Amino acid sequence: VTQGRMKATDLLFSTEAMMEVLSEESFFQGMLRFEVSLSQALESAGLIPAGSSDAVARTTLGSLNLSGLAEKAALAGNVCIPFVKALTASVAAIDGEAAAYVHWGATSQDVIDTALLLQWRTALDLIEVDIRRLCAQLAVETRKYKDMVMPGRTWLQQGPPLTLGYKFATWLDALLRHLERIGQMRKRVFVLQFGGAVGTLAPYKDQGIALAQDLAARLGLCVAKIPWHTQRDRVGELAGDLALLVGTLGKVGRDVGLLMQTEVGEFLEGASEGRGSSSTMPHKRNPVSSAVLLQSAIRVPALASTIYTAMVQEHERGLGGWHAEWETMSEIFRLTAGAVKTALTIVEEGVAVPAAMRMNLERMKGVAMAEAISFALAERIGKSEAHRILERGSRRALDENISLVDGLKDEPELMQFFSEVELRRLTNPEHYLGSAGAFLDAVLAEYARSELWQS
């Protein structure tokens, strides 16, 4: 079998870059980074002999003997314990006494939580870059399709019209809120975990907090008021915000999948070579990107609920809840990255089909615009009477398969005020867009503001 390192579903549901960030190797690098920084902070505080951190700092992942690590982790209950043993052995080979100070005073969870935070921060950076790209592209498309009229749809039934640009603007509006949430979350979430066995940093006597501050600075993390080994709202917030984002993107997938139906055909996923082909039907173009978005929107909510459920962690360090987070968070990041990238592909490569939009608008023969005439007529004869006339005309038009205007021809109370030409103008979808353009502009203005504010 001549496959590469990625599984088929890795590239379908995630991205190669995210898979690298979430790799076991990248996690080990994080643990090593914690241990190096801890040694340096300890030395700097005079808590361990001068020079003790050198051997640690010179150790590379490649130099560690990690054979049998998985087996040992299965016995120990986490990978940090055998990892620190391997690290200590490696340091000992360089400097015997320095080895005695490896991991000095820290607990496994300090190392693992912090290494995970470093991983998750890089992962979130990747995702945020792609959200920004998606916003930028959506802003372009919103402007581009500002006037392309298409049917609005409620309960999967056609209603009054809107524009493709308006539809994009509603997606963009939601994404800007996601960016705002991510911005507010960072300081609250990316906070060093460092408390020792039960969160008191007892081995360091009264130097614990100063040491924590130095260590946090070395790792570029914020400082906690108090260790948070079993206060997991930080992890939960991260999971929840990503689940929200995936929900928004799932909605994009649903809409595009529906618009791409054979019978609708108003917006199509891009047709690059090999994309969406069928194993049996040569004519088919499957909405693969929509399927990926829907897939993630089905899976991530439950994964987020796992993180919430896992928050009930016992005493100073819990039993099982912490373990439940590791792979679940990885999976949430993995699927979110894939979802953002897939949405970007849709927006970048998707094709609008105005002819289909027009054809579908005509299908209703103006009945979706009955409201427009009703409002105009109400100004003359009151709303209740106007509504009754339009109801009668709409029903006739649908029953006889004629246009609304034709269905209204025999209504003298209406026809005394309006000519057929005026009625046709009123039922022209382009003239019944209300504040669609103004709303769209408000979102673009917000996008412009957010760009300034965020960079």
Next chain:
Amino acid sequence: VTQGRMKATDLLFSTEAMMEVLSEESFFQGMLRFEVSLSQALESAGLIPAGSSDAVARTTLGSLNLSGLAEKAALAGNVCIPFVKALTASVAAIDGEAAAYVHWGATSQDVIDTALLLQWRTALDLIEVDIRRLCAQLAVETRKYKDMVMPGRTWLQQGPPLTLGYKFATWLDALLRHLERIGQMRKRVFVLQFGGAVGTLAPYKDQGIALAQDLAARLGLCVAKIPWHTQRDRVGELAGDLALLVGTLGKVGRDVGLLMQTEVGEFLEGASEGRGSSSTMPHKRNPVSSAVLLQSAIRVPALASTIYTAMVQEHERGLGGWHAEWETMSEIFRLTAGAVKTALTIVEEGVAVPAAMRMNLERMKGVAMAEAISFALAERIGKSEAHRILERGSRRALDENISLVDGLKDEPELMQFFSEVELRRLTNPEHYLGSAGAFLDAVLAEYARSELWQS
């Protein structure tokens, strides 16, 4: 059956005040408020005849004929449609023409979403008040028990000591973050829903946005950049933040339940009359409040995931996803209110049992403090040798059921540096608390800051 209005589980899992806020009547009041405000805004904008809003404003819920409402709602798919019919009939009885302008240009979802937001805002206010009370009480208890030493526990095994005040401080620290999140969320979430059939406010031509601004002001809500009928991240954020909060409180319930075990007995739920009694065992005092907290922490995560799953809503107004939110959000608020109130009861009425803490600390015969001697000895003979000596002594103490100090007596390398008295001082839990007090103070300082900032 002579029961009152509340079911047994309503008062066990929620509060009477929250049940009132979430009642169908309270929701109908919200819908009525929307319609009244809309009429007034329409009149003020000159979109409907002067005086049209008076009859609407004079209508009360009690005056509406709502018989058969549930049956009609089941046919129509939502309760707004028959509600507006009943309202229109009621207005017509006062002012025939005014009736024609009831609900003018709005869609059911505008009314229902906004009425729900009004309900949820009041519900969140109730919850926030109780979180603040809980924080205040926790701050008091944190200070009070600052020096009450108890065993720390990891993986349900005793480790080094901490204080009861420290434990409370970790809860308080998390709750302050929840308040911060709620504060940041309000402007993003409590935003008027108003878009008409497909979100364009087409009936109002170019006056839609001004009308929306006026309507929002009348309801005390923020204004959306663009209608959000199928962009449900606002609802999801609310659900997620409450799930996070419940997770934090579930952890409190787990800890108290564990501390109250017959064999631990370090902290007991309050014993007011009838609380926690058993139907078979007269001597028993059940941790009822802990059970309630754990119950909510098992249920709310899944309910939040429902809201995330429901985010995938079709086109301009969706099919099923929106419906899935209504009762689910109610249930989340209902359970969260009960959880906060229950946690407050625990903290207010709970009883610390220092004798049990001391007895449990002694159970380990100093072995949990081995680290302390190890660190002291390491300064003389290096960490690796010190660790080996302490490991040997710990094992001997546990095997022979003697104290750690006694287990170390035959270690000359240790005894040459330390007297027995010094060793006993080192293994005194009160002397091995590290930064516990400093961490606790940092949380109290943050609490003090937050109080200023929030009020």
Next chain:
Amino acid sequence: VTQGRMKATDLLFSTEAMMEVLSEESFFQGMLRFEVSLSQALESAGLIPAGSSDAVARTTLGSLNLSGLAEKAALAGNVCIPFVKALTASVAAIDGEAAAYVHWGATSQDVIDTALLLQWRTALDLIEVDIRRLCAQLAVETRKYKDMVMPGRTWLQQGPPLTLGYKFATWLDALLRHLERIGQMRKRVFVLQFGGAVGTLAPYKDQGIALAQDLAARLGLCVAKIPWHTQRDRVGELAGDLALLVGTLGKVGRDVGLLMQTEVGEFLEGASEGRGSSSTMPHKRNPVSSAVLLQSAIRVPALASTIYTAMVQEHERGLGGWHAEWETMSEIFRLTAGAVKTALTIVEEGVAVPAAMRMNLERMKGVAMAEAISFALAERIGKSEAHRILERGSRRALDENISLVDGLKDEPELMQFFSEVELRRLTNPEHYLGSAGAFLDAVLAEYARSELWQS
């Protein structure tokens, strides 16, 4: 406010009959029935004085003083404790000594679990009756629409055709499996809970098992091998099977919602008075039943996961997990009943629109049947060459908006074997249904078998 007893969402998402079954009153009746049967079994075993059960048996729910019950339940942690007190008081008013033997040796959980099982069994009976009705109706419709050809759809794209009857048969096939599961589950699930404080029935010495058997017989329940206070797989199986059923029905809702789209229109929900009307758009008919089905399919999976999560119950009787089941199971039954009833409405009242099916089939201009010609041609010139020719023809047909047969006219390798008439016959959807009819017949035969076997 002149509403009835049901809330609007009760009738939209559930049924009146199910709401009665799930009422607090019905649950209290179950607790009373347990206590009466227990008294009678105790008396019959000679464990309490002869005649002691009479006063209990004469007590009715209406005669109990249940005022303040909710408040007391909130303190006690469950409603059984104050309920038994009220019952005891009521019995004491009739027969002082008999009151001493009320609830004799049982624990709250015995009473509550058993009362819930009695409630759930009635609830499941209601649901099963409606599933059988749904199956019967589907069998009728399957036969009726056996030959009504419509487009098959994969990934929301048109593929080869099938029949409406075939579609119904796939739903029926799944429902027969659900009935089979329910049948297999009943003996495993509806099992008396009776163990006393910790499951040993210690107060009855060696008479516990005989007593349990008598009690089970009186309640029409099966007998457990051993009490199952904290072995909750029975509850989980019930929840899981209902979630599966709701999943199947959610798929029905999705399909009908999609078929009812303005642009598809092949199958419509029934249009009884008031059903699916819009508050703004008089021409609209909303797929309300589809929305209800989708709503339940979004909510029930998460509720089932709550029951699974709650299975982790401590020791002999747990802390919180048991509490988490009560309302969650009620909600699952409530929504499932509504879903089955709603699906029944769809199948009974829904309207097939063959004209729309034909029009949509023609939309593909025969390209969906390319496979048919390809297979016929392959018999002459091999599959690979045949596939290439048909691919070319399909592409041309789609590009030039002509029929597949026209797109193939210039393919001499094909035309030497087939006349245009033959090609048109091959691409006639009615001739490309393969085993659709035979599959459908197999499902109907299974249905016939199941009817015999189940009644």
Next chain:
Amino acid sequence: VTQGRMKATDLLFSTEAMMEVLSEESFFQGMLRFEVSLSQALESAGLIPAGSSDAVARTTLGSLNLSGLAEKAALAGNVCIPFVKALTASVAAIDGEAAAYVHWGATSQDVIDTALLLQWRTALDLIEVDIRRLCAQLAVETRKYKDMVMPGRTWLQQGPPLTLGYKFATWLDALLRHLERIGQMRKRVFVLQFGGAVGTLAPYKDQGIALAQDLAARLGLCVAKIPWHTQRDRVGELAGDLALLVGTLGKVGRDVGLLMQTEVGEFLEGASEGRGSSSTMPHKRNPVSSAVLLQSAIRVPALASTIYTAMVQEHERGLGGWHAEWETMSEIFRLTAGAVKTALTIVEEGVAVPAAMRMNLERMKGVAMAEAISFALAERIGKSEAHRILERGSRRALDENISLVDGLKDEPELMQFFSEVELRRLTNPEHYLGSAGAFLDAVLAEYARSELWQS
């Protein structure tokens, strides 16, 4: 980095054998097996030229050129499409014309669903073998500890006693039900998927069903009444039954974790080299196996809910729901295998500590056995009076920290009937076990029956 093929969490949360079964290579073998069997069935039915299947049957996974497969799968939306291309190319190199008949008439979902079923069946076999081992071991331990008395616990408070054997019997009882469910499920779930593009097997004209029967026989699978591409209750049932099993095992983990607490210490996980060691505290033995069980019981419920949510699949083949199943089912199997194996380790290696049980029983000074005296006394003076006396005595015993018998000494109404010796006998936990032994025997008898019936 010199790691092996397994990640640390693979061996901690799952087993090496299960990881092999779930590997991508094993899945590819399943797809190949489908294609080979299909070729043979087609040839046997005369649907493709004689000899066409030889080249397919001679193809091995190793001979396929799968480079770039992941990238192609990401474009195509599933891995079957590029896999079939690679297979076709490989067959073509052997027999040009045979290549034309590879995958003939099947659809990607036929191949993937069937390959997954083959994988899942092997996975379930592995799990079932371990459940049977676990049952056998539990039967041994149940018998062994039939008379080892320990405290019963409700709400985490001590109640009347039971035996360790009884506790094991309740676990065994639940596991026997899981085996029964798995037995009933197999025929319903392991059913060939084979329907072609939309489930009609149209390319095979009227030979579809016969072909499906032959294909199913070749793969050892059952035959469906009708293809089930979008009827996913089979997948859901599998997920649900595994979630139930994990729930039962999570309860084992919770109980063992609680029993192993420093303050309880009645049952300890085995202490093989390296198991449960701490990175900071040399004296600690962490309940690693309990943590693993709790971890899986937190995660699998949500994963099962994902499968339920994914059941809503559109028309003949769905959009996203199917995709959501793949990795989720894998994860459920992965975690379930780990949970069963971990529970087996606990039961095989765990250590009962009767001294701790005795000590903890004494902690209550007989108060937990108040019920026993109460029942004995009631026979003389009626239950109500007896209860009052015992309540008074219990309270006194707890308040004055004396034994229940001492607390009762001044109750003349009691002492006239019983000597102190008799009272001590009554409050001896060994004499207050009721039907514990009989229940335990009933479970062992059921186990014996099930062994015969299952093999």
